[in-house]
């Protein structure tokens with residue numbers, strides 16, 4: 001009843017309240033969190049292919065105007081991309097089923113650059129969340145939490161970025177990412193709607209059983225991988241827009257991710 005009364009009160013205010021909620025873009029700067037897709041784009045080593053762009057047409061037509069068009073081909077999981085819950089859960093949401101509220105949300109950035117810089121196998125731990133919240137207050141329900149490891153500066157050098165550049169071999173990878181304990185807290189206690197990382201996976205490189213992937217997939221929480229630009233985003237206060245290609249039935253897909261940062 002109270003909720004209904006509040007709703008009616010809000011509606012009664014009319015268009016003015018809608019105006020009050022408009023985002024004033026002049027008050028934000030926009031930070032691109034996306035690596036461009038090209039022949040250098042890093043894909044998981046066991047994949048059969050990478051990103052390819054084929055020119056269909058480029059040049060001045062016989063009617064005198066310029067026309068360019070290409071076809072592209074790529075695995076879902078490479079470059080800056082989303083893991084849909086279906087990636088690691090048979091009953092998980094496919095790419096087109098993920099509510100937009102999981103893709104556009106307040107952004108919390110855990111900075112683990114120092115710890116990861118000295119340890120390529122670093123896992124974001126509970127203590128990182130405790131430290132974050134001591135400085136910034138509790139992580140709000142409905143937030144997207146990303147970890148900044150500093151690894152995106154190594155992109156697209158496969159050896160530096162993945163820890164191994166042997167084609168077809170994923171058994172010797174070393175890069176930092178989330179630990180399962182920290183992610184369990186984020187999902188179960190903080191109610192985060194998505195997680196993201198500036199390395200190739202939301203599990204550490206040397207993981208072979210992918211506990212973080214399985215944990216978030218079960219909870220219908222998508223993951224964003226191979227992000228960049230996180231060093232230009234404050235620990236709190238930004239808004240993330242992470243809009244992947246809407247592949248029907250897809251287990252993920254290429255992602256354009258942006259942060260709106262208050263000026």
Ligand SMILES: [Zn+2]
Pocket residue numbers: 077078081082083225252
């Ligand atoms: Zn993926």
